[in-house]
Amino acid sequence: MSIDQMEAVAQAMVAPGKGIIAIDESSGTIKKRFDAVGVPDSEENRRAYREMLLTAPGLAQHISGAILYDETIRQSSKAGVPFTKIMKDAGIIPGIKVDMGAKPLAGFPGELVTEGLDGLRGRLEEYVKLGAEFAKWRAVITIGEDMPSSTCIDANTHALARYAALCQEAGLVPMVEPEVLMDGDHDIETCFEVTEATLRSLFGALYEHNVMLEGTILKASMVVSGKDCPEQADLEEVAESTILCLKSTVPAVLPGIVFLSGGQSDEDATAHLNAMNRLGPHPWPLSFSYGRAMQQAALHLWSKDMAGNFGAAQKIVVERARDNGLAALGQWKKAA
Ligand code: 13P
Numbered sequence: 001m002s003i004d005q006m007e008a009v010a011q012a013m014v015a016p017g018k019g020i021i022a023i024d025e026s027s028g029t030i031k032k033r034f035d036a037v038g039v040p041d042s043e044e045n046r047r048a049y050r051e052m053l054l055t056a057p058g059l060a061q062h063i064s065g066a067i068l069y070d071e072t073i074r075q076s077s078k079a080g081v082p083f084t085k086i087m088k089d090a091g092i093i094p095g096i097k098v099d100m101g102a103k104p105l106a107g108f109p110g111e112l113v114t115e116g117l118d119g120l121r122g123r124l125e126e127y128v129k130l131g132a133e134f135a136k137w138r139a140v141i142t143i144g145e146d147m148p149s150s151t152c153i154d155a156n157t158h159a160l161a162r163y164a165a166l167c168q169e170a171g172l173v174p175m176v177e178p179e180v181l182m183d184g185d186h187d188i189e190t191c192f193e194v195t196e197a198t199l200r201s202l203f204g205a206l207y208e209h210n211v212m213l214e215g216t217i218l219k220a221s222m223v224v225s226g227k228d229c230p231e232q233a234d235l236e237e238v239a240e241s242t243i244l245c246l247k248s249t250v251p252a253v254l255p256g257i258v259f260l261s262g263g264q265s266d267e268d269a270t271a272h273l274n275a276m277n278r279l280g281p282h283p284w285p286l287s288f289s290y291g292r293a294m295q296q297a298a299l300h301l302w303s304k305d306m307a308g309n310f311g312a313a314q315k316i317v318v319e320r321a322r323d324n325g326l327a328a329l330g331q332w333k334k335a336a
Pocket of ligand 1: 022024177260261262263290291292
């Protein structure tokens with residue numbers, strides 16, 4: 001893909017009223033999600049579940065792309081049609097998670113650094129052949145006592161920049177995801193400071209590595225109170241803090257920002273995105289790239305009767321896509 005094509009893909013990923021569904025759970029994470037609803041974690045169940053999501057009628061109206069996992073990008077529907085073909089025919093851009101997970105950062109107990117750079121050039125080439133047009137790499141920043149260290153932030157943003165440069169070399173749009181975790185009892189101001197420092201470091205590293213921002217998408221975490229903080233910031237404060245933090249750190253030339261849901265309830269994830277867009281116009285489209293907040297209701301229903309609830313679960317995922325698509329326009333209204 002040329003630079004111009006990468007720019008076009010990045011823009012299509014954040015087209016008005018559209019966002020991304022993240023179904024790139026690693027083997028360990030999907031097992032956790034299936035265990036929670038009593039579904040045996042077999043390859044066939046993972047395939048059937050992802051088929052339910054990807055073939056939901058009308059999904060493409062609000063979904064521009066889907067992030068897949070290594071196993072999923074190689075799978076097909078029950079009828080034998082590769083998922084990537086089903087997606088492209090529907091107008092949904094295939095993406096792929098390419099990091100190898102967050103591992104303990106040596107010398108910094110409690111902190112993580114994402115691995116996966118070794119051999120990445122070859123893996124990206126293969127994913128391009130399999131039909132991927134964008135890739136995702138998730139870095140994890142933990143807030144705690146004396147955490148995060150600047151070493152942790154810089155190690156992670158350096159890896160993100162190397163990954164992003166390799167993506168563009170291969171003709172893939174990098175989605176760079178520095179997730180500041182919600183875990184902990186810290187207040188929203190602490191989350192703001194950590195997110196600001198992380199994004200500053202990230203855009204510095206992307207610059208140092210000659211990454212073309214016009215062909216890059218940021219996947220950001222919202223600025224929120226820690227999950228266990230006794231004082232929870234309200235909707236408006238989350239929206240205003242997140243926008244202020246992004247405006248202070250993210251260059252306007254970036255084609256778009258999408259958010260992760262990070263453990264927020266479905267309604268909070270939608271309401272926060274909507275509130276941010278109501279504060280616009282902003283320098284970039286703000287949309288979603290939700291995993292749990294797109295899937296959890298559908299997974300729950302599907303798990304109770306995989307065959308019988310197939311269509312009903314598809315309807316739920318499309319409803320979540322519609323609500324989040326409206327929130328990306330600032331037009332969502334809470335059901336009465
Ligand atoms: P959540 O929306 O469940 O946080 O997942 C998004 C994602 O892809 C995290 O990497």
